[in-house]
Amino acid sequence: VKDLNRITQRLAEYHVDFVVAGGLGTLLHGSALLTRDVDVACRMEPDNLVNVFRAFEALRPVHRMTPQKLPFTLEQAEKGGLHNLYLSTDWGPLDCLGEIKGIGGFRECLAQSEEIELDGSLVRLLTLDALITAKRAMGRPRDLHAVLELEAIREKLRGR
């Protein structure tokens, strides 16, 4: 069962440094597009990856891009050196990204983020402008629909 809300809350509960981006960010800003995973810009230092591990260790986290679905272990988190982390968990996929195209690394994402409340948890979300910039930088066909929705939402909000 997909539970993207709980994945995001879990990250916050375990004090992971992250900024919501990608399809979930698009959705949180009001897009009607569905998304199946949680994409976050993440500080990829070992201490933060250990927090990611602690947050999801009970939810059978595996590297979903590996053919054998290898488990994500504490040793890997402590060792660091990961640029991105593509996990599958019992609650759904989680992508921890070291960099967001068009924006930069975690620090740059943090500087272009805003705080929102999700069922009692405070999480950081890329601003609408930053998300549009990121989606335009990605430039894939599927990003176009998201860009058009986000720009329409921005216009709506400004017109209020």
Added chain:
Amino acid sequence: MPGPLSATLLRVNPGCAAAWQKIISGYDGEMELSETLPPELERFWRTDDGMTAIERAEAYGIDISLLVDNLRLTPAERVRQNDRMLNEADALRKAYLASRERLEPHHATTGGISR
């Protein structure tokens, strides 16, 4: 005109090709998806077409009323709505496959795809 690409935002897990090495080196699995934008839609990337953003989205086929509905929800409600729709779609898909399995065992096991 319906939104031609809405289905593609549902992440398709490429799954099989990436190896451990690629994860460590910062490989982005999404880039393996082959996607081609029809030439007639390329113009929608531009913002110098004299249209407002809302007009451009509507011309592309986006239903603005859905966005307006979503803006009335809290962020948490938007995620819950997404999760509910995904889980219902998964349940429907499983029910469909189970039904095919009962009626046509061969089609169900191949996902209905001829090999």
